[in-house]
Structures are given as structure tokens and as C-alpha cells.
Amino acid sequence: MKNASLTLFNKTCLALVIAGVAVQAAADGRIEGQIKATDKGIALEGAKVRIKELNREAVSQRDGRFVFADIKPGQYTLETSYIGADNIARAIVVEDLKTTRANFQLQGVSGLVENVIVIGQAAGINKSLNKQRSADNIITAVSADAIGQFPDTNVSESLQRLPGLSIERDQGEGRYVRVRGMSPDYNAVTINGVGVPGPDADRRAVALDVIPSDLLENLTVTKSLTPDMDANSLGGSIDVQSLSAFDRDGFFYQLTAESSFDENTEEYSPKVAATASNQFSIGNGEKNVGIAFGVSSFKRKFGSDNVETGGAWDFEDGEAGLEELEQRDYRITRERSGVTLNLDYKPTDNTDLYWRNLYSEYTDSEIRLANVIEFFEEDDEGERDGTSVAVGEFNSAEVQRELKDRTETQKILSTSLGGQTRLDNWTVDYRVAYSKSSEDEPQNIAGAVFKIDDDVIADEAFDVSYSNSKKISLSAPAEFYQSASYKLDEVELSSANTNDESTAVNLDFTRELELGNNAAQLKFGAKHQARNKDNDVTVWASEEFLGDTSLSAFSGSPVDYKLGQFGNQIDADAVKAAIDTLEDNPEESVIGDYDITEDTSAAYVMGRIDIDNWRLLTGVRYENTDFTADGFSYNSEDEIATAQRFSNSDDYFLPALHIRYSVDDKTQVRAAWTNSVVRPGFAQLSPGTLIEGDEKEFGNPDLKSLESSNLDLGIEHYPGVASVISAFVFYKDIKNFVYDVDLGKTPGYEAFDKAQTFANGKTAELFGIELAASKQFTQLPAPWDGLLIGGNATFVDSTAEIGGYDEGEFIARDIPMPSQSDTSANLMVGYESDLISMRLSANYKSNYLLEVLDTLDANKDAYVDDQIQLDFSLRYYVTESIKLHFEALNLTDEVYYSYVNTRNYNAQYERYGATYKLGITFMQF
Template sequence: MKRILPMILSLVMVFAGSLLGTNTMLAQGKASIIGRVIDANGPLPGVTVRLESTTIGAVSDNQGSFRITNVEAGSYKLLVSIIGYNTLEQSISVSASQVVNLGNIELSEATLELNDVMILGSYLPSQMRALSMMKESNAIQNVLASDAIGKLPDRNAAEAVQRIPGVTIERDQGEGRFAIVRGTPIEWNSARINGDRIPSTDILDGSRSTALDVIPSELIEYVTVTKAITPDMEGDVIGGVIDFQTRTAPVDGMFNVSLAGGYNAQVQDGTYNGSIVVGDRFLDNKLGVIATAAIWTRKWASDNYELEYNFQYPGEQGFSINNMQLRDYEGSRQTIGFNLATDYQIDDNNQLFARGLYNRFQDREFVRQHDFYYPDPLNPVAGIFPLSAAGNAELMARNANFLTTLYGGEIGGEHQLSSTMKVDWKGSYYLSDLTTGADSDLPVEAPGLAIAIFRQEVDYDNVSSDGYQYWGFDAPDGVGPMEAPFAAGTSTPLDASQMELQQLLNFGSDSREEDFVGQVNFELEPASEWKIKFGAKYRSKSKQSFFSIGPYLPLGKFIGMPELVQTLDQLEREPYDTKGGMLKELGSPYEDLFIDNITEDQLEALLAFAVSPEGQQVYLDATNTGEDAISKIDGSEQVTAGYGMAEWQATKDLSFVGGLRYEFTQVELNGFYGEEVDEELVLTEIEATNSYHAVQPMVHAKWEATENLNVRAAYTRTFARPNFSDLNPSALVDPGTIPTISQGNPNLKPTFSNNFDLLGSYYFKDVGILSGGVFYKDLKDVIFSNTTQLEMDGQLVNLVQPENSEDAWLFGVEVGFSKRLTFLPGFLSGFGVNTNYTFTQSEVAVPGFDDKQPLINQPEHIFNAILFYEKHGITARIAGNYKGEYVDEYRLAAGPAHYRWYDKNFTVDFNAAYAINNQIRVFVEVNNLTNEPLRYYHGSRERTEQEEYYSIRGQAGIRISL
């Protein structure tokens, strides 16, 4: 099967080429009308172009181009219409077999009021494009155009899509990283570039999630979020498809430059951002070229406190606190992106294109951490070295260096073989890679992540009568704080001379995924009311990742030579720089606990010495454990897909799209079975395969009740492939009183979903929308981690592995409203609102539990609210984004009272700009105006698990557009 489809595609290309040699005269008697719709700002997508008093017409694509086929010879009146513009009427005559090229058709804005906004504003043209694309699409989708992306304070692809209804994001150090549609798990959503799924760069758990912070927002021309797909789209998506369409060559020459500088209040340092877009057409407008480059360099910081609970214990002791961590992060990030695209118009019927991009995201951080481990009467000995039952404190210094790259490209063509048949084809290659250690300054082979841990025995006060540390409301005798923040409670001061070095850790990792893709699509139009489309796609994916840990232990601890044991006071240290106050939002309650920690240079020097020949006399190298091989992922995946679909314009107002998609997936994975034999870890190689079929019927109906009101209904069957880590055949046996086997499950089934959508949308004539709808997903074979007990060779064994659950469902309601308040008098007429709200509920059946559980990462409430002003060259907006609480982690053995929850979050951003003229704009952007924290809690909101603050960041700059 691996070789069959590429051969078929090659034959198809040869066949298409031979057809092209005959030009476009295969269907005599029918004519075609082509052209491109533009305005003063460039191409207009989503424009309806039709022949009056007929059902014959077309909709312009993202480049504003359209083609009307199957036209009988004669005279007609052409109507060109789009939201917010005057309808253009043009008389034309066509002859048999003629291709009538109307060239550029320029539309004018509908009213003088809009004209005032259009010339000096920036959001209105974007909004009109986006709404028109949504209105004319066959699928149920939302669209965000580049104008809106660039004018919101969103600097990467993840942050751009958070403004779309039903979309939320997960952040890392205050910046958007992952996007989630309709509250489904991250890996159930599909992030794509120009229609092709972006390879994953997940570093630890081998999931299919895609980190979007690697893509600068300046490279994006449109973002479409499709919530009900059509058969010509890849079917491995349950939540939604997030498709980032990169910039394409303009109609006319363009030159845009943006320069900005800013400030991050948490780190008290600067940020710098710049971009350039250059494009033009050459060779009598046949050749178009565009190049985009963007760079964003910034310092960042955050501080947090985290609590870990003893939830492995039964009863009330499960709410006792194991440790508290105080963390201060400081680092730097740089995002670089390049995009180059070109197209060549051979003639009116044939076009070739090529696109390429390169993105690089560098993230360096240094963390100073104080950990307080509380008394544990049931487990007085923990870790590598004996501890007192009273507890201990640790100081940790950690540096990390992560480099993510995403690059690739595609070549393709679009060919009108006859007046009723066209073909398009594309070949693409994309690679994602995330590695640690790149560009490190270490004098040894870069580890990527280095840690030094110091420990001191301490005593604690506020200990409950049963010997544990609690929040006061959980303690049997009420001992402990009743409100946040949690009190550290140490009665022994921290002392650098008592802080002994326990271990050095050297982490290394690399995750690499690459895709080769080939596809071809044919489109036939046997009659004006019918359109038939079919095609095939083949993807060859390779996936490799590893994660290794190298510990170095001080020999003095083992051989009774305390003079070899290093203490913190013997090393180079620096004051604890809290950059304006550690957790000042909570009243800076921990300032008196901190002592000076080692410098970053000292940490690197310690590790360099540990790996040197001299260091072998001081440190025990415990790196060669063999366990690293268990976490390694090495595999491939082949996907063969085909589809057929038809579009039927049943009446002027009623249309249907229906069809079937089929995908066949083959997975091959290599792994190891690790078992301890005579205190040695023995590895046995394992190979595993998995294959499955996905048959996906789909049907859409659209009723245009009036010119501005349409109602859509859809049924689609989609699926989500298992994560590579879940399929990984590797297994590790942990010996103990009851041995535990942790392993993947190569026999997992994909999760399938039957999706039902109903949506009504009313489009205001003065640009805006009122929409509302419901959706329901019937889910089967949801994957979860399960622990079971079984008997092997007469011994009871715990088996931990992913499995498919029985069933699940998700229900939701979406409403949206966007309107310019042009009915208000004078100055007030420049105001407008843009709001949307999504409500979702879900249940999943988990074996062993009577009560169904909510899906992971599924908030009940999501909303966006934007108040904007745009008039007389002034553009300003304040945007709020709310995400409700949701379960972040099941702890099935402990029960729902111990689940990890993400707390509700409401962030507010602001931006404003003034257009000095049509070419020059100055702007200011501010993120996180309310300094909203990231917060997780343990079962109930009063039990904090993590609270992290990032403060406010912003920038100001200038944009020049020629």
C-alpha cells in the first residue's frame, strides 16, 4: 500500500499533463467567465458572482479569483456582491467555447460612513472579507483575516485564534501555545498550514498536539476554524480544524514594515518586534512573488507557588500537603519566521504555485526554586537519602534551553481541463523539531536542561495533631491557614552552610516529526446546479523522540567523606532577584524565606566539572540506567485517503453538499521491554503494528432564507488517531511488593465521533453578524489511562496502560454578535461590539466508575467580548477573553475530590492605533491588563495547586504600508 498510491498519483499527473496538452477545448459549446474581485486594499474573497435570473455563478477564492463555467452562448447581466460593498452590475456577451477574462473588478464601499472608516481604518475591510468567506463557505467555519490578526495584540498563531467563537488556548509563561476548539482535548483538534496538518513538536508525551507559538502572526493571511468539515478535508479531527493560510502574492506591488519596542513589567526589561512584507507581480502580471519576515525578541519572567498533596493516601490524609514550591522564572525568547510564496499564471486556465516557510522559536530560562517538604509520618524516608520525619527544605537552580523549528513547503498547480472539468494537485513536505541544548553556552556537550539540588533538614510549625501539614479547613484540629497564600511554617531558618548538594541532573531530549504528502483533486460541473468533486491523498509520516536523564551524585554521601560534600556557601551565589517582589499580588508573603542561590554560570561549571575526568573522583555518574530507551519513540505512519462528494444547488435558496471520505492508517513502532534481572535492567526489543479504517459519511444543507439570513445543518463522522506515546509498545517493569508494568497499547482504536451541527446566521448590511447554533458529538472509544490488576506466573501485577473507554458525548451552544453602532450620533457612531459565547457539557464513561466524568480540558463557559472604536483614523479596542474552569487531570484511583482543575481565567488586552495617513500608522498594544494569574486547584477551589503571575507586557511602534 505504501507504494501503490504514489504510483497512482504519478499516473494521474501524467494523465493530467496529457490533457493539458489539448488545451481547454474538450467541451465544445460551453463558455467560461473568469476574473478577480478587488478593492482598494487588495483581493476580495467570498464575493458572490452570478448571472442574473439564473442559478449560474461562483464565489471568489482567497485571492479574489472566480470562474463561472457551463455558460451557454448569449448576453447576460453579471452581478457582483459582497457584504459592505455596492453591488456591481456589468453586461457581458459570451460565445461558444469562449473564455471571457474580465480582469480585475474593483468594488466600492457601500456608504460614505463606511468610506470614512475604510480609508483610514484597518479592521473594517478585514471584517467584511471574513464575514463573506463564512457566508459563502460550504463548511461551518469562522474566519479571521490578516488585518484583524495584525491589529490585535496577538504575536503568535495561538493567540490570534483565541478571538474566534468556541476557541480557547493554553498558555506557557503567559504566551499562547496550544489552541482548543469547543473544549475538546488538544490532540482532537487539527492545526494545519494551507490545508496540511502541521507535524507535532510535542517533547514529552508523544501526543499529536501542535505548539503554535512557533508561528509569528505576521506570516498569516487568513485563519479559518472549521467546525463541521466536508469530505475533501482530512478527517482526523473531532473538535475543529484550525487552518493557517500563509500569505500569497498580491494583486499589485506592496511594501509593509512594522517596528515596535515594548516592556515586560514582570522581568522589568524590554521587548522588540519587527516585520516586513514585500510583494509584487512581474512578467505582465503572470508571475507573483511575496516574501514575509518577522522577528520578536523579548525578556520574560514569572513567579508562582505550587502545592502537592498526599492524594495517594486514603481518607482525610489525602488532603494533607506533601510540599510547597516557590518558583521564580526568568528567561528570554525569540521567534523568527520567514515565508516565501510565488505563483505563475501560465494562461487563463493553468496556474502553478510554490510556498515555503521557516519558523524558529528559541526559549531560554533560568529558575530559582525553594521547596519545602513537610512531615510525612507514614513515609519518613523519601528520595535518595534518609530524611527526618520532621521534614526538609531544598534549593534548586535550573536552566533550560529549548529550540523549536518548523519548516517546509509545497508545490502545486490548478488546471482547467475544459469548461466543465478542472484538476488541482499538490506535493508538500513539512518538518517539526524540538530539541534541548541548542546554542548552549555550556563548555560541555549541551544538556538542554541542567539542575542542581541542595537540601537541609528543617523543622516545621503548624503541624497538625496527626503529624501532617494541612490547610486549616482540612486539618483535624484546624491547624493551618484558612485562606491563600499557604504559610510555609518552617521553624528552622535556611542556612547556606547547611544546604548540602544532593545531585546534579543533566536532561536531554529531541522530538522530530516529518511529513511527505501528495494529493490530487478533480472537479466536474456536468450542469449549472451540480458540482462533483473527488480526489486522493497520501501521507508518509516519521516520528522519533527521546528523553534522557543523567544524574550525578556526590560520592561523599556514600563513602563517608564529608569533606567531599559541597555546601551552598562554598559556591558562587547571587541575591535572590525578585524583579519587584516575589508574588507581590499575594502580599509578598515569602520574602523572608529566601536565601541566595547559585548563579547560572556556577550551575554550568558544576555540571562541566561533574562530567570531567577530575569530577569522577567527586561525583558518581548514574546515567547508564537503560531506562531512557523505554521513553524513546521510533515509528512511522502511512495514511491513504480518498473521497467523493457532490454539491447540489437544489433551488436558488437551498443547497446540499454530501459525500464519503475513506482513510486507511498503518502504524509501525519500535520499542523495548525493560525488566530488572539480578538488579540489572535487561532490554528486549519489541516491534508493533496497528492499522484501522475510517469510513466517514458527511452531509451539509444550507438554506438562504433571505439575502442576509442563512441556516446550516450538518452531519459529519470524524475521528482522532491515538497518540504515538499511547501506541508505543515499550514497557517497564517496576519491581516491588506488587510489581507494576507501565506500557503503551499498540492495539488502541481511534476515537470516532458522530457530529451534528445546526447554525443560523444573520449578516447585517452595514457589516456585522448575529449567529446562534447548537452542536452535539456522540463519541466512541475515548482513550484514557487505566490501572488494572492481573495475575502473571502466579503473582499479582499492576498494569498501567491506555485503553479505549465505552462511550462519551459532548453538547454545546454557540452564539455570536458583531455590530457597528453606526446608528448612534456623531462621535459615538464609531463604536462597535464583537462578542461570542460558547456553552459546552460532556460526559465520558470510565470503566470502574459508576458516575460519568467530564472530558479533560472542556470548560463549560467560553466567551470573548470586544469593544472597539474606528473612525477618523483612530482605531482602538479592548478585548476580554474568558475561559471557565475544567478538569485538567483525572486521578481515578483517588477519586473526583482529588482531580486537578484549571481555574477560570479572564484576560483583558488593549490596542490602539492612529493612521497619520493611508500609509503610516502608529500603534500601542498592551497584554494582560488585569494581571490575571494562571491557577490550578485540587478538587475544590480553595485548595490551590498552582498560582502563577506574569504581570503586564506591551509595546508601541509604527507600521508603514506602501
């Protein structure tokens, strides 16, 4: 069946190629123009322009430009359609071998304030909806105006407001983005259309908290890929667009200063941001050069309080007992800075050149203090074995005080040089791009361990108990919290450096043509991308120290721990100064090192045709990936590291079909069938191998890529200003799902009691429904005509088969896809007038599978509990150019809670408190 489908699509694409070459230009007239907002000169993207007599349609691009090629000489009527603006009809005359210019200045819908299509909440929603409505495929967009209405710190938090999207947080801040229930590792990220490699050593996911939201102009999430797009996303592809000088006419600038207050640590944090753009004239051109620049800097101090078990519960005999737990206190400083520089040059009317650059840097400094409690029991010979303890039961426990002090810096650089040339009915796009992501963690304290001092506590143990199996509270004697009870036992230092570089070249050709009396388009092109990722880890350990090793010698003030009593701070500099000798730890150093190369070559052909109210787009993409992985195998018994190399090559044919039917100008139905492919994670593909006696832990470079066949069907209705009602259903059939597996005692691994690695599962499926609606109540009398209400909800159900071996027998079971919430939703209530704009927003996601701790035991599956966060933002316009803003995040102090078995059993409980922001913005446009 698959081969038959490929044959059909190949024949279709070949026919389109032949038609494109054979069709003669029956007419040489051409229509070009721009769509802008009246007076303000802001380019409007996504406006529809229609030639009434020919039923041909064009869509304005980012700079507002639209083009009709191959138009017979004659008189025509051009009609515009843009949500939030009055429609305009204009008569024009097309002459043979000439270009007719037709520019439009759109005004806000009659009866509304003019800035309904320029600034504010409604304007931001309108820009996004117009881009979404006019796209050939299924997308969701958000503009800089809309981003500014939410109290979001970074790009990922801005995206969580969109239908079908949710985020994974780190220390309360948004970090990774999930699309339609798919893990962040299965989604692609691009900056100005250029693929971005991930800075994390183990993952493909791009941590979007690295990028400041102040430097953005648009965010677009593509949910159904077209053949001219990279196929490396199962959920969706996220494009981050930075500022361009041709987004608006003339000189523009925006300056923002802000201070935020963290309720948990009572720390204040500063932020400044500036963006500017202008257009210039050189040679004989008129405003043919544009320069846009932006810079942002934010230093945030905050923290969290945590108590966790890591799922260390014993559920045997129908009772639950806890084996160990940790109290943790975090003190964090995060610095997020970025700069963007974009140059545009239009040397002729038919050629646009650009150079786009974005650089961001994110430094995360974290001090983590922990009390680690492990319950034990002694046998008749005095030997200690771990045991489980019920709630409220006192039991002997070994206790450690631990310190982790590390700073890591992640960087993302994206630069691209390219352009577009229009030659009669042909358009040629060309680009060369370079991207690099890195993560650098200089030598740090990976773990300093203080154990009970047997000179102070004779039996090196405390009798402790705990209450509440969710928000665990500890009961311990006074000596538990006293520094004199502990002494320094071991220090581990580590450093790590990861680099991920990508160079890409692509060339695309587009031909406008007619098939019969129907407007059509043929597009084809090729791309080559070379990607290299390396990781270097070094670990040292010390058990020999100088001077007094009592914790008292390293202690500071008491820890401000809001979940109970804790103990004192630990001075990291004093710990480093006490180290006498360091020894390399080759086991952890060697197996973490790898060098992976992935070179991908791609070619595609696709065609589009308009038949009455139908738009059909079909085509096929071919991709070939050459893979090479270098790493090491280390045997701890003979202490020998052996170099390893793996390589393979894979080919993929990925057909697609997109259908859009316009019921009328406000309502359209969409359907899509697409195919995509994603490589497994780098930790999964790494050839690193560690052998310790009868145990083996190793990556699997021979893993197959995840392949997904995707179906989408939906309807969109745009009733008016800032208003939409949409409903979509989607289905994904996924092959080669990757999971952890223990192959010990199976064929090939008979010598190992445990052989932990990764394997491809047979199948995984995901089905979902995505609903969205927004409404500005313009029909209400003033002042209620400024009321806006919006919401969206996504319901997803998935299943994936995993399995493991029990005494040589393979046992399979089903799990939901990791990171997939069954329900995610947003609700927004907003209001705006000439002076104020305010918005109250709630974000919700249901529980989701975090980690499979034991392949064979579902009771050990760790889940993250439901989360709902309430945020508020207020903007007051002192003048048209000056505005004040106040923001409040996490008003209800929502906690992060994960559990095993049922919600009663803690895996992790962490609270962050609320954050408040106050700032001022100066703007000129």
C-alpha cells in the same frame, strides 16, 4: 444502521459520478473575472457573484477570481454581493466557445469611508464574514487586518478571539488551541493547506505559539469537515495561510518595530517584522509572476512567580491536610522567529502554479528555582513518614532547594509545490508537500538538588507552617532562606530530540455540470501521506562533586519572588563545573525512545447541487492507516533492555452531508452531519515499558483511534457592515476515548501491584451552543458611527466514562472531557476613524478538567479555575502609510490557578503581571 447509511451514501456518490461522465456539454461559453477593492487593488475573497437569469452562483477565491463554466450563449446579468460594499449589477454577453471577462471594482458602502473594505477593524471583520458566509461548510475565519487589531503575540492568541475557540497558556502566553471544547490533541493544524506534525514528543497537538502572527494573511477554522479534507480532527481543523503576492496588486511592503515591557521582571524585549510582495511579467504574460516574502523576530524576556502543591492534599476524615508544596520562580527568555517565501506563476490563463514555504523557530530558555517542602512525622524508632498538615499548624519538614536550567528549540517547516489547471468544465488540483516539526533539547540541568546540610542543621529539618490554602504563604525560620543551610546532593542532566516528518501527495478533480436545470459539481480525488516520528532521550546522574558543595558556593543575588521570601539565585554554570563523574540512567533513557510510522492513504468522492435556495453537498471519504511502533522494554532488576515492535492497520469509511439554505442574501441556515477520526497521542501509543519489581508502566500501541460522529445546526444573519448574528448547536458522539488506567492484579497482570497504562473508554459525548454577534453602528451620527461592538459565547457540556480496578473489581465513573470549559466567551468594544483605531477586549473561559490524578478518586481531579483576561490596543495613523501602536495585555494581572476537590485547595497558583507594547509600522500598498 451504520452499514445502511454507508450503502446509501455510496449509491448517491456513484450516481453523481455516472451523471458527471454522462452529461454532455450543452453549451461551451464561460465567464471569468476578478473581484477587487476599488483603487487599492486588494483581492476580495468570499464575494458572491450570481447570474440572475440562471440563479447560478460563484464565489471569489483568494486572488479574487471567480468562474462560471458551461454557460449557454446569450445575454445575462451578473450581480455581486459583498458585506461592506455596494452591490453591483452588470450586463454581459456570453458567446459560444469563448470566455467572457467580467472584473469588478467594489466600493465601500455608500456614505461610509472608502477603506471600510480595505483596512481597519471593519475591513478585517468584513473579510472574515464574507469568507464564512460563502463557504459550503461551517467555518470561522480571521484576516491579517483583524489579527493586527488585537495585542496578540502569536497565532494561538489570535485564534482565542473566535467563536468556539479557547486556548491553553504556558507561562501566560497562548500555546495550544481548543476548538468547541475539544482538547488541542484532537484538532488538526495545516499551513497553506498542508498538514503540520506536532513538535512535542508526547502530543499530537501543534503548539501554535511557534508561529509568529506577523507572517499571516488569514486563519481559517473548519468546524464541519467536507470529504475532500483530512478527517483527523474531532473539534476542528485550523489552516494558517501566509502572504501571497496576488492578495493585492503591485508592490506591497510592511515594516514593524516594537518594544515590550514585562511588569513582573521589569525587562524590555525587542521585535522586528517585515513583509513584502510584488507582481512581475515574464514572457507574454501580464503580471503573471508573484513573489511574497516575510520575516519576523521577537525576543521576549519575562517570568512568573508560583506556589503549587500538585494536588498533594489529604481529604480523609472530612479534614484537609497538605502533604507537600513548592515555591517556584521562573526566569524565561523566548525567541520566536520565522520566514515565509511564496512564489506564484500563471503560465496561461487556465493554469496557476505555486511554491509555498513557511519556516518558524521557537527557542524557550527557562531557569526554574524551587523550594520543595515535604512534611513528615517520626515513629518511635525515628523513621520518617510523610504526613499532612492543616493550615496554620507548624510541623517538621524536609526541604530541598532545586534548580532546573534548560533550553529547547522547536522548529516547523512547511513547503508545498502544486497548482491548478482548468480544462473546459474540469478543474485539476495537484500538490506535493513536505512538513517537518522538531524539538531539540541539548544537554541541560534537569534537576540540581540541594538538601539540608546536616553539619549546619543537625536534624535536617525545619519547623514550618503555611497560611491560605489557595495562594499559599509559607512561614519558616531565617535559616530556611540562608544558602549555608544546604549542600549539593544530586545533579541530573538530560537531553532530548524529537523529529516528526510528513510527506504528502494529493490529486483532485472537479467537474462543473448541470442536473436538470440545477448547477452541480462533482469532485473526487486521492491522497497519500507518510509520517514518521522518533524520540531520543538520554539521562545522566551525578552524586560526586568537586570542591565546596555548600549552596553558598553557587549562590547569587536574592530571588525577586513576589509571593513571599524565597532565598538566593543558583548559578547553573557553577553547578555544571562542580560535577565530577556522570553515570547513565538507562531506565529513563531507554523507555523514552521510540520510532513510530503512520502511513495514510485516502480517497473520496463528493457532489454538490444547488436547487433553488438550497445547496446540498454529500460524499464519503475512505482512509486506511498502517501503523508501526518500535521501542524498548526495560527491567530494572536485571538491567536488560529488549526491543519491541507493534504494527496494525485500520480502515475507515467517513460519510458527510452538508446543507445550506439561503433565506435571503443576508440570512442562511446550515446543517451538517460529518464523521472524523483521530489517532491517540504518541506517548499513549509508545511501546516503551518500564518494569521495577512489582510495578509496571507502559504505553499501549494497540489503542483504537478516537471516532466521532458530529451533528451541526445553525443560522447566520449578516445585517450590514462588519455585522453578524449567528447561533449554532453541535453534538459529538465519540468512541474509544483514551484515559489512564491501573491494571495491577487484573488478568494478565497478576504479578504486578501496579500496571499503569492507557485504555479506550466506551463512549464520550459533547453537546454545545455557539453564539456570535458583531455590529458597526454606522447609523449613528459622527463621530459615533465608528463604534464597533462584538461578542461571542460558547456553552459546552460533555461526559466521558473512565474506570479503574479496586481489588480486581472494575469501577466506572463519568468525567467531563479534559480541557473542556463549560463556557468560553469574548467581548470587544472598538472604535475607528480616519486617524485612530482602538479596541478593548475581554476573553473568558470557565474552569476545566486539567488532569485525573487518581482514576478512582474524583477528589483528586485537578481543575483549572475560571480565567478572564483584559487587553487593550490603540493605533494612530500618522499618515496613510505610517501608524503607531500601543498595546496592553493582561491589564488585570489575571493569575493561573488550578485546584483539587474544591477551589479552596491549591494545585498551582501562578502570576505573570501585565505586558505593555509600543511600536511603529510603515506600510505601502
